Amino acid sequence: MSSPRTPGLARFNTSDPAAARAALHEVCASSAWGSKLLAQRPYATTDALLVAGDAAMAELTAEDLAEAMAGHPPIGRPTPGDPTSAREQSGVQESLREELLELNLAYQDRFGHVFLICATGRTGDQMLAALKERIGNDPDTERETVRTELGKINRIRLTRLVETGEELVETDEENAS
Structure with missing residues (x-):
């Protein structure tokens, strides 16, 4: 269990809404997911934040999931200049990238x-x-598999956000409520 005094969690809990929203968007591109977590601040522990993230993930609609997935690059092709996607895809060897990309295109054709x-x-x-x-899954099974995988990614990213103690970037976003 995390202490309520975790510097990164305290910073997240007390940051202005625009900065917290921006940090949550880096974790998951679903605005509905981020809004649900933002609305429940402050969190007593990292575990409480993770549980809230899991609950918000379970409530995402198909459209919310599509928005979340749009924030992820294809496996085998991390976003240039993005240390998060590079770190997360570090297990992909150059020799596999072409096959992964080809299958990813077939997967995209099948599932959108x-x-x-x-x-x-x-x-x-x-x-x-x-x-x-997974390319052989039916669309409903695959949507739930994606939800599970996205939940795992979000947990890792949320933990990194609040455990590292990194500064949240202050933004000038007007509609951050």
Whole structure:
């Protein structure tokens, strides 16, 4: 369990709404997910934040999930200059990138979005095997698999956000409530 005195959690809890919203958007691109977490501040512990994140993930609509997935680059092609996607996809070897990208295109044709998997701690071979297996899923099964994987990613990113103690970037966003 995390202490309420975790510097990053305290900073998140007390940051202005625009900065907290921006930080949550870096964790998950779903505005509905971020709004739900923002509305429940302050959090007593990191665990309480993670539980709230899980609950918000479970409530996302298909449209909310699509918005969240749009914030993720295809496996095998991390966003240039983005240390988060580079770190999360570090297990992908150059020799697998082409096959992953080809299968990702086939997956996108089938499901209408990128293949989403919690890549942290997985090898490129493991991600490729999961992609080959999941491309055969029906759309409803795959949507719930994506929800589960996105939840794992969000937990890792939320933990990193509040445990590292990094400064939240102050923004000038007007409609941050």
